Amino acid sequence: MKNRIIVVLLLVGILALPAFAQQSSSTAQSQPSAQAVTPKPETATGKDPLQPQTHEGFWGHLNPFARKKYVQRQTQPIQDRVNELDELTAANSKMIKDVDARAQQGIQLASAKANEADQHAIEAGNKAQAAQQTAQQAHTRLNTVEQVVTNIDQYQPTTQTEIHFKPGQSVLSKNAKAALDEMASPLKNQRGYVIEVQGFSSGHGQAAIANSQKMAESVVRYLVLNHDIPVYRIYLVGMGNAPVQASTGDNKAKRIVGGRVEISLLKNNLEQLATTTPTPAASQDQQQAPK
Secondary structure (H helix, E strand, C coil), X not given: CHHHHHHHHHHHHHHHHHHHHHHHHHHHHHCCCCCCCCCCCXXXXXXXXXXXXXXXXXXXXXXXXCCHHHHHHHHHHHHHHHHHHHHHHHHHHHHHHHHHHHHHHHHHHHHHHHHHHHHHHHHHHHHHHXXXXXXXXXXXXXXXXXXXXXXXXXCEEEEEEEEEECCCCCCCCHHHHHHHHHHHHHHCCCCCEEEEEEEEECCCHHXXXXXXXXXXXXXXXXXXXXXXXXXXXEEEEECCCCCECCCCCCCCCECCCCEEEEEEEEECCHXXXXXXXXXXXHHHHHHHCCC
């Protein structure tokens, strides 16, 4: 009987030891540490780092008789801290993605602005080139105008035609009309020219002058009526029996026999100015080309 009582007491003592160990461990954890306060290290969550358990208790760190609630109570701070770190990691990832998206948007906007600036620079270059070409054309035209104005009253002979008449006649022959047509046909719508008509006749005195005048007038009349040559562009003079300049190598002037009319076409630089003047359509095309 006594042996049974002793065994029961031993079993009760053994079963009471784990509970006592757990109570001691909880009491030791609940008591405030008397150690000196140290500076708190910075953590990702901004909370104090988890402190390892220093009190081992009766069974050490591993209690073979630990209860489920005890284990949950010990691991819950670790699980909470892991969850906080997961949330912080997710927030940081989202922030990084937002910053990257804004950076990409800024890069695209800067690239678009750079392309637009390049386009404006190209357009400005084209406009500057067009302005330079226009200035060069204006400079060239100004030089041409100055040259024309300087030589406006200086006519140079270009074409000379000679028509012969029988003595005492002033009627144009078929060959004479053909020669006048060949000379006057290209003059339509031209400017900067004059026609010099000089009549020469054999004979003496006023009779020769009058006869040479009639022959020259017949030439002028044909040019005005058949080729619409303005009268103000024709200069007529009857030279009578004035001596004709001899050919090269002969210093003596020769008298003419019968009747003769010399028609000389003289031009200045006004026609050149008209040819160098750009037409309105061409000027407009040149201005629109660089755009």
